[in-house]
Amino acid sequence: MNPVKVKRLIVRGVCFLAVVAVSLLAVDAGVTTSASGPGKDIAKQEPQVLQNHQKHQEHKELQALLDAAKPGDSLILKEGVYEGPVVIDKRIVLRADKPGGVILRNNSSRPALSIQGDGVEVEGLSIQDISVKENATVLVSGQRVILAGLHILTGADGIAIRDAHDGTIKDTVIQWAPKGVRQANKGNGIDLYNAHRWTLTGNEITDVHDGIYMENSDDALVSGNVLRLSRYGVHCMYTKGTVIENNEGDRNVTGAMVMTARQVSVVGNTFTKQSENVNSQGILLYDAHETSVKDNRVDGNRVGLYIEQSTLNKVAGNSVSYNFIGLQLLESDDNEITGNGFVGNVADAQARGSRSNSISGNYWDGFQGIDADGDGSSDISYAINPFFQGLTQKRPPFQLFFQSPGMVFLEGLYGGDSSGWARDSAPLMAPSPESLQSAERSEGDAASALLGLALLGCASLLFFGMRRVVQ
Amino acid sequence: MNEIGYVAAREIKIGFRNPWAYSFMALFALFMLxxxxxxxxxxxxxxxxxxxxxxxxxxYLLPLMALMLGAFSLTGEKEEGNWELLSTYPLGTWAFLSGKYIGLSVVLLVIVALGFGLSGVAGWLLGGGFDFSTYGQLLVFCICLSLFFLGASMLVGTIAKNRWQALTLAVGIWFFAVxxxxxxLIAALGMLPYSVIKPAITVLTFLNPAELTRLFTVVKLGGGSTLGPEYYNWMRWIGSPWGTPVFAGAMMAWIGVALLIAYAVWERGRRVG
Structure with a gap:
């Protein structure tokens, strides 16, 4: 081999490695920015504490105005800053003359606003109550209260409702204000205790403990709310007849948590990107009975649908895609799981116990069925392998093998006797159009095609340079 | 330094004339597509x-490819008498082994690049395609896997006397590791007391490059929460700015140790004859 050729070879090799290295560096930079990118844009959005109020408006004594009002009066507040805490103990309407202009500020450890009277309406106030404390920012104990269009910055529970019924909270924004507080120590956005038949619609709750927490509170309507960056989006404990519909949640630990509840309906909600925490789920049912979970979209969560120790629930028509685990079914019986689409999940389903459910007509993209009679559903059933679930329940450290090639191999070996497994008796051959949607594309795909082209080019060049020249 | 260059260049040249390289390339590209x-x-x-x-x-594919290419390249030198010939030149064992490693890495990375390039472009043309950072992360994964197992293959090629032994060893290691x-692990660790399981798995994972690279990639792709609460720290740690450099350091150490052992064995063989 002559030295010139050797040099040329080495130069080519080095060039190739350099191109690969540069592209990798670019990728790594891209990864770190994209990893820190989403997730934080909303978290970083500083709650704005308004301070540029006009100088001539001195702090007004709101409590005095309230004391002077008679039951049935409407009190329209002029722009300005009012000092809390205040108490409303009779039926009046309190309204800001301009939304965002009226600020109720509270530095005490009592609630900024306590509503004790029945039929009170409060509208359009901005409430700043940013010290960390026990008492809620707004405490409601009167019946048939209506809160609308409030903007609450809180260091406690945003709105707490105690032993009061038939009220409404709508179009209200609740945000956690103090910095550096662990999520476990934050307050809830809206906290209902022994409060029945409330209507909660169109609220936007960010960065709190639980977005909406309901305990011993029946027949609430939770609709059209947006819940973000909190622990649980909607959390039911010991409730009955709650309706959770058309809400949107992302980047919470869990979207909708239904625990120890009956006849709850979870319909048409969207829960996405709840994958950061090791306990994240899209929708969780625990000890829930006669619940209906329909037409929800759960995308990109750790577990899409998690059902444990729950019976007689109906889970239908949900689109469960791009989660790490689509469905997790633990010790649950007599549930009906039909017509859901499981697409693009790393593992379609895991089950333990759960032998007597009626599961049929779902689409599992990891399963290849056979449809001899052409009715659109497979003639062979899809059995959910319980091996991994059983193994990791006994010894959680083995969770490390999740979907590793050796584990997939071992699960295949274990498939001998599948008679006791949870199974879909007639899985769909093709997904229903409404359950099928691809993950949103970003602008990066053209870039990856370009990188692909560059790789292809470099590799081909090397091959071309290496070809044997017949002399 | 010059000797390493010569050996590497020769290896690249031989590599691209090796029908094995082409069949592996066809296999990898076909599967990706x-x-x-x-x-x-x-x-x-x-x-x-x-x-x-x-x-x-x-x-499944890359470790086997890397092990076979590397081990066959070294045992081929022994079987065909090239090594005896090279021994008469002033060429050190270290230059020989590291030159071989570098040359084979170029060949293997070209195979990976071709397969990836093809699927990247084809995916885009088909209307699907890759998110850029995911594409890059998968590429990094394949490159790391190749480099790791090429290191192991140097060891296999050193220990094996001929191609048959090399094949047996390579397939054995692949089956064991993948x-x-x-x-x-489940069988062996299942017998140990519960508290020992996690530390044991942690140590063993660092010994198995396939597992190590897979876990690093899964966490980097955002799937760390699948590992469960036991490995919360791993997830946090790999996600931190130190994650990538430390992984790269561990990889270099691993490959370095493999090459050093190969060097020691090879030197001993040279002296003992």
């Missing part, structure tokens, strides 16, 4: 069904 076709029009982003499948495909790994 068929995976894309099965999931036509789906978009690959983050840790999902399709990227998980791609990870597993690479884990297919049988969870079964063996």
């Amino acid at each position: 068929s995976l894309l076709l099965i999931n036509a029009q789906s978009y690959v982003k983050g840790y999902s069904g399709i990227s998980g499948t791609m990870l597993n495909l690479a884990l 297919i049988a790994w969870p079964s063996l």
